[in-house]
Amino acid sequence: MSEQLSTSTRDRLVSAVAELMRVHGYSAITVKQITAAAQAPMGSLYHHFPQGKVQIAAEALRTSGAAYIQLLPLLMDPHEDLRVAVRAAFDDAARVQEESGWMNMCPVGTVAGEIADSEPVLREVAAEVMRDWIDRGATYFVDRGVEESSSRELVLAMLSALEGAFVLGRTLRSAEPLRAAGRAIAAQVEAVLAEGATVDSSIT
Amino acid sequence: MSEQLSTSTRDRLVSAVAELMRVHGYSAITVKQITAAAQAPMGSLYHHFPQGKVQIAAEALRTSGAAYIQLLPLLMDPHEDLRVAVRAAFDDAARVQEESGWMNMCPVGTVAGEIADSEPVLREVAAEVMRDWIDRGATYFVDRGVEESSSRELVLAMLSALEGAFVLGRTLRSAEPLRAAGRAIAAQVEAVLAEGATVDSSIT
DNA sequence: GTCTATATGCTGATAGAC
DNA sequence: GTCTATCAGCATATAGAC
Numbered sequence: 001m002s003e004q005l006s007t008s009t010r011d012r013l014v015s016a017v018a019e020l021m022r023v024h025g026y027s028a029i030t031v032k033q034i035t036a037a038a039q040a041p042m043g044s045l046y047h048h049f050p051q052g053k054v055q056i057a058a059e060a061l062r063t064s065g066a067a068y069i070q071l072l073p074l075l076m077d078p079h080e081d082l083r084v085a086v087r088a089a090f091d092d093a094a095r096v097q098e099e100s101g102w103m104n105m106c107p108v109g110t111v112a113g114e115i116a117d118s119e120p121v122l123r124e125v126a127a128e129v130m131r132d133w134i135d136r137g138a139t140y141f142v143d144r145g146v147e148e149s150s151s152r153e154l155v156l157a158m159l160s161a162l163e164g165a166f167v168l169g170r171t172l173r174s175a176e177p178l179r180a181a182g183r184a185i186a187a188q189v190e191a192v193l194a195e196g197a198t199v200d201s202s203i204t
Numbered sequence: 205m206s207e208q209l210s211t212s213t214r215d216r217l218v219s220a221v222a223e224l225m226r227v228h229g230y231s232a233i234t235v236k237q238i239t240a241a242a243q244a245p246m247g248s249l250y251h252h253f254p255q256g257k258v259q260i261a262a263e264a265l266r267t268s269g270a271a272y273i274q275l276l277p278l279l280m281d282p283h284e285d286l287r288v289a290v291r292a293a294f295d296d297a298a299r300v301q302e303e304s305g306w307m308n309m310c311p312v313g314t315v316a317g318e319i320a321d322s323e324p325v326l327r328e329v330a331a332e333v334m335r336d337w338i339d340r341g342a343t344y345f346v347d348r349g350v351e352e353s354s355s356r357e358l359v360l361a362m363l364s365a366l367e368g369a370f371v372l373g374r375t376l377r378s379a380e381p382l383r384a385a386g387r388a389i390a391a392q393v394e395a396v397l398a399e400g401a402t403v404d405s406s407i408t
Numbered sequence: 409g410t411c412t413a414t415a416t417g418c419t420g421a422t423a424g425a426c
Numbered sequence: 427g428t429c430t431a432t433c434a435g436c437a438t439a440t441a442g443a444c
Contacts, residue, residue: 042413116306
């Protein structure tokens with residue numbers, strides 16, 4: 001009964017697509033690249049994913065998306081002040097982006113922009129992933145004292161700034177966009193907390 | 205001496221690529237699509253652009269990029285209060301995005317994200333376009349009373365939020381991301397102006 | 409479930425007549 | 427400067443033995 005050390009062919013295929021999409025997006029990668037990277041034959045891909053490239057890309061987007069949003073609390077929890085926490089998250093992202101040699105930080109955003117008008121199935125999957133991000137993010141901000149109505153707006157602004165700064169930073173090879181974006185979102189946190197405080201004091 | 209009503213073959217080719225990239229990005233479009241859309245034969249494309257697809261895409265990015273940044277003052281000039289102006293620009297963008305049926309609002313951001321690790325020539329062109337945006341944007345903010353050092357940070361945050369919200373909005377088919385991003389950048393303007401005012405009052 | 413061999417169509421690019 | 431015909435290679439996907 002020899003232990004299976006390697007992961008399943010299916011899992012290796014999904015990981016390979018996720019990694020390839022992170023670097024090259026969706027349109028530019030080929031199924032040959034995928035099977036080569038996963039060290040699997042062509043037939044296995046179409047055995048596990050009968051609809052081929054689109055289907056395996058969808059699965060990879062869901063997997064990566066779920067993993068990515070877990071970073072948010074991980075980066076922000078250590079900081080008591082929410083404004084500091086937001087800036088720390090962006091500054092950490094900036095550091096990672098620079099240290100990695102300006103790699104693509106988020107395949108979901110990249111692929112979403114690329115295929116929104118061409119691959120309706122993948123667009124819907126990307127939308128599901130983003131809706132999950134927004135829900136989880138809003139819940140996190142509520143838990144940290146932001147009013148329910150402002151939380152959704154805040155997480156939308158934060159994710160937008162994050163995704164956009166990823167692209168600018170990677171293109172310009174500069175950590176500036178992410179740091180600047182972090183300051184803007186921190187300013188928004190400040191504004192939202194001030195609003196909440198006003199409401200609170202009017203109640204008290 | 206019959207007037208030439210149509211544009212030159214060269215111009216039609218560049219326009220066709222710009223429009224196709226706006227919708228589908230770079231990797232997904234083909235030179236056949238380009239020549240078909242421009243109603244030009246294959247040979248003409250390679251006559252005017254010997255390096256082919258990459259070269260014509262580069263030209264289209266430069267042309268579109270230069271056109272896009274002109275919208276910023278156009279949208280913001282009518283509003284005296286800079287915070288209002290910023291929100292108006294984002295709200296206008298949100299309206300356009302929704303009314304257009306969630307079309308791609310900025311080919312430069314889309315293409316930049318897609319090819320940053322695969323097409324070094326195009327990445328550098330996209331970087332040049334963005335550096336031009338940043339310079340012009342920073343100058344605009346300075347002209348409207350923002351301190352020089354804050355202006356650059358502000359325009360970086362604004363462009364990041366704009367590009368990211370384009371992607372989220374198009375994927376989610378929602379105007380919310382752009383509106384939320386606009387409020388965050390307005391908060392940043394508020395913060396930056398307050399800072400400046402503090403400095404000013406210490407001088408006065 | 410795994411793997412090889414292959415089908416069919418399309419890719420970017422070129423040659424060369426006009 | 428325009429246009430047609432065509433190249434060599436690669437794309438996704440499939441068939442069918444094991």
